[in-house]
Amino acid sequence: AATYSITDTVDIHVEARAWQRPDLEVAGVVVAGQSTAFIAEQVDGLRAVIFVSLIITLLVSLAAGWIVSGRALRPLRSLAETTDEIGATGDLTRRLPPSNADDEVGALTASFNAMLERLQAARTELTESLRRQQQFVADASHELRSPLTTIRNNAGFLAERADASAVDRRDAVAEIGEESDRMARLVDDLLALARTDGDLAPDRRPLDLSALTRDVVGRSDINLEAPDPVDVNGDRDALYRLILILIENARRHGSPPVEIVVRRIDSSGVIEVRDHGPGLRIDEYDRVFDRFYQADSSRNREGAGLGLAIAREIVMAHQGAIAASNHPGGGAVFSVRLPAI
Template identity: 45%
Template sequence: MSIRARVTWYGIGVVSLVLLVVSGLFGGLLAGSVPLGQDEELRDRATVALASLRTATEISAQPSLTPVDAGTSKDIVVMVLDEGGAVLTTTGFVDGAPLGVPAELLARADRDGSVTATVAELRIHVRPWQHPGLGRRGYVVTAQAGQRRISDQVGVLTIIVISDLVALVAAAMAIWLAAGRALRPLRQFGATADEVGRSADLSRRLPAVRHRDDLGRLTGSFNAMMDRLQEAYVRLAAALAAQQRFTADASHELRTPLTTIRSNAGFLLAHPDAAPADREAALADIDSESTRMAGLVDDLLTLARADGGQPVDLAALDLAELVRDVAGQAGRAHPDRLFFPSGEPAPVHGDAESLRRLLWILIRNAVAHTGDGGRIWIAVATTPGRVVLHVSDNGTGIPAGLEERVFDRFVRADPGRRSDGSGLGLAIARSTVHLHGGRIRAAANSLGGAVITIELPAGSLSSDS
């Protein structure tokens, strides 16, 4: 059974219970008022008859012109009795004879002033009368069939039942329509969920609901969930695509050193008597390519740890001091290049080893793109809340349009240039900067070379930091 049907049946049950209680109370009151109303009519008719008797000039037995059958008619019968109970006049009969009034009712009327009772399925009211001017006295009797009271009660109950049925049908229709309108977002919710499941279209949304009720909040929550799912799906698709590209590129990059090692090993196996110079050249190639492949694997592991969100140990340090230290080491490692470190103290919160590796990546990248006598500038500056690092050179620069792509894996600014690098250096640099909450960008400088700019959150060199 649907929710709409269950809500409707529940509403019908509640309305039925309310109608039953209210109708019972109301019907009881009306049913109880029916005999009271009949007695009141009998008393009123007796009062009218007494008024006529008090003004009469002669009181004698008179036949009725149009008598009614008090047992079957709903009309009120008026009967005047003398003091002995004999009928002086009557407007109706019972089975062709005047209504017999028990003597005890007449006695009670004399004692109490009036009496109302049921006699032979007739409701009777008796009241004494007297006419001092004529010296006469007697009783006025008004009577009506008890069937009238029963028919009135049946009529009241019929009206109540019909009213209840009409109200119940109207309530059922109103509840059905209201429930359908209120549950419309749920039907749309189910249809949208089914459509998303069939088509995998995560852009589907429920229509906005203006009312801030439970269904409105449910609609908003569903649409927000679909937004998050769509965003997660886009990120997952991008991550899978990047992983596929990375796997293909890594396979390609690893294939080259492995091919060189395999060919040289095959040469040595096939020519055990090769000349010493050839053997040394083959072994040197194997050693060089093994070193290159080991570096590539180390870089892949570094990126894998960065992608896995491996936390870094942040500590207060002076980036300018670290720059001067690394620049000095680079000058000794590359005496054919000129290094120009500069900058004032620049406190940051970072991992010293990660930032040192970052500086070496940028320096090696600059060395690879400059010739003998090339100049490399490493400058540190501070701005409010930020520390800025610039690594620039006067080398070959970055081709237009590659400023963002140079940070992708296995992307080189000059694919034709032979390099001992893995093609992962700037990708590792970007991951390192992002782990430190910073930004990195590449551009061409006025000397025709490249400039790598890194912004990191400023820190403090105090021990409390």
């Protein structure tokens, strides 16, 4: 067998075999040959097909990768754009479109939107807190200015009017003392509110509301109805102040007698304080607990409108509720509910 090259790419494979037939006295050589041109053509065609297939596969892979990566990175680009817009405008109401994909990108989108919700809530709370502080400072300044003006005027009168009568001088000194006491009470109330604003943490222990109320009332002319023990977990000093505030408020805005009922209703210990005054307008049921709020009928009375605000903070610190209403028989009623044990 032998191979002969016809061209650089085409060969002829030749094979010769001798044979003979003694019975026929015949002998010879058989020569067979085959060109590799057909095989070369098939190989070249196959190479072309493989090359084109590789090109097509590469292009398809690149296109599919571009599409998939574009879809996968779209939320990330949106995240970056939203972050830039929030940084530039401060608009925390912006949100990423919710993702239906149950993967890391979907989890990232949900986490980012949740973070924006928390930031928006925190900013809203901070803005409201700053507004309340500014209003508080303005109201406190106003309340302090009134007694200071009175004290200054009377001090000026005493300094400039040496010829004033003994009665006028005594009245001026008495008024200075009264306004000084008013300022002292106001400062005490402001300090109490400052402590409640600092997240009041009452020292709660088991106590009997009925017995505590009897201690507050003492031998006064208050009508107290507290026949049975009412046990709650509470801070004795804070609840003592709460009851005292409600009593002072009833005395200041109503006519005697002040009536107090202490009882247990379901799972709550309830204190109800009623006065016999003009009562409240419906729109005042909630407003009376605002800081420095005073009903028009009480403008000429002592007090700065802080007592009920302090009372509300004490009740809230005990996970309770306080409400104001009018009694069917006349006068206002303030009800406190505390979790009973």
